[in-house]
Amino acid sequence: MKQAKVIAVCNQKGGVGKTTTTINLGIGLANQGKKVLICDMDPQSDTTASLGWKQPDELDSTLANLLISDTSQATTIESAILHHEEGIDLLPANIDLSATELHLVNAMCREAILKNTIADVKDNYDYVLIDCPPALGMLTINSLVAADSVIIPVQAQYLPAKGMTQLLRTIHDVKRNIKPNLSIEGVVLTLVDGRTNLSRQVIGFLRENYGTHIHIFNSQIPMGVKVAESVSQGKSIYAYKAYSPVAIAYESLTKEVLHGRERSKEQER
Numbered sequence: 001m002k003q004a005k006v007i008a009v010c011n012q013k014g015g016v017g018k019t020t021t022t023i024n025l026g027i028g029l030a031n032q033g034k035k036v037l038i039c040d041m042d043p044q045s046d047t048t049a050s051l052g053w054k055q056p057d058e059l060d061s062t063l064a065n066l067l068i069s070d071t072s073q074a075t076t077i078e079s080a081i082l083h084h085e086e087g088i089d090l091l092p093a094n095i096d097l098s099a100t101e102l103h104l105v106n107a108m109c110r111e112a113i114l115k116n117t118i119a120d121v122k123d124n125y126d127y128v129l130i131d132c133p134p135a136l137g138m139l140t141i142n143s144l145v146a147a148d149s150v151i152i153p154v155q156a157q158y159l160p161a162k163g164m165t166q167l168l169r170t171i172h173d174v175k176r177n178i179k180p181n182l183s184i185e186g187v188v189l190t191l192v193d194g195r196t197n198l199s200r201q202v203i204g205f206l207r208e209n210y211g212t213h214i215h216i217f218n219s220q221i222p223m224g225v226k227v228a229e230s231v232s233q234g235k236s237i238y239a240y241k242a243y244s245p246v247a248i249a250y251e252s253l254t255k256e257v258l259h260g261r262e263r264s265k266e267q268e269r
């Protein structure tokens, strides 16, 4: 049996590249021989649609059914898992997940429902990546409680970087009250426009304001038109346009994540 590392890809700000990072990091890890499960915890179901399931609302079994353990539908986690042609598995989402958020508020052990839901299958994988919704509600809290670490995609702009305070506070609260060993894997700069100096300014801002203790990945994800095209084809950037700057950047991020894990395993020994 494997021992999965569970990583939440999280930022309450919308449109910062969470979905794109989850997919391309996930498939990047699969390309390196790792077994990967992606959980789509965003009711917009962009990850599900971007991986080729274009009508998520027509899916019978999704994370929404699993999280409310709807006995009338008797959904098993195995029956909900979809298999993508590039070698990763997906627990899909659809719009029902937004109603699930309300249900979770009154549920017992409400913060740990995702963690318990994936407990039986998690160790079939090396990595479980969770694409979080752009909000700090119960779906995000469940994602953080299920996770060992968090990757924070930050758009290389001044205001999105500023908005990190609230997210870091939430991560701190989860760590203090529920999940003491939750760690921040790192911040990845996304949508970097190479024509400006903004990425350097944003890194300077993050270091100054959040201390030196938050790791910032060396890999930066540039802007590239091929991203939207790959999404429309249900493919990763590697399958759609190998060797494009975005593909090279995500491959490099994948290696940083892999090496980070190897380093921490060595430290444990």
Ligand SMILES: Nc1ncnc2c1ncn2[C@@H]1O[C@H](COP(=O)(O)OP(=O)(O)OP(=O)(O)O)[C@@H](O)[C@H]1O
Binding pocket: 013, 014, 015, 016, 017, 018, 019, 020, 021, 042, 044, 046, 133, 134, 190, 191, 192, 221, 222, 223, 224, 225, 227, 228, 231, 246
């Ligand atoms: N490197 C990139 N270059 C160009 N476009 C990108 C890049 N990364 C993401 N995008 C585009 O930016 C938009 C937002 O990206 P994405 O969906 O990954 O962000 P998100 O944080 O998951 O959004 P949401 O919060 O709405 O779920 C999408 O249209 C996506 O195709």
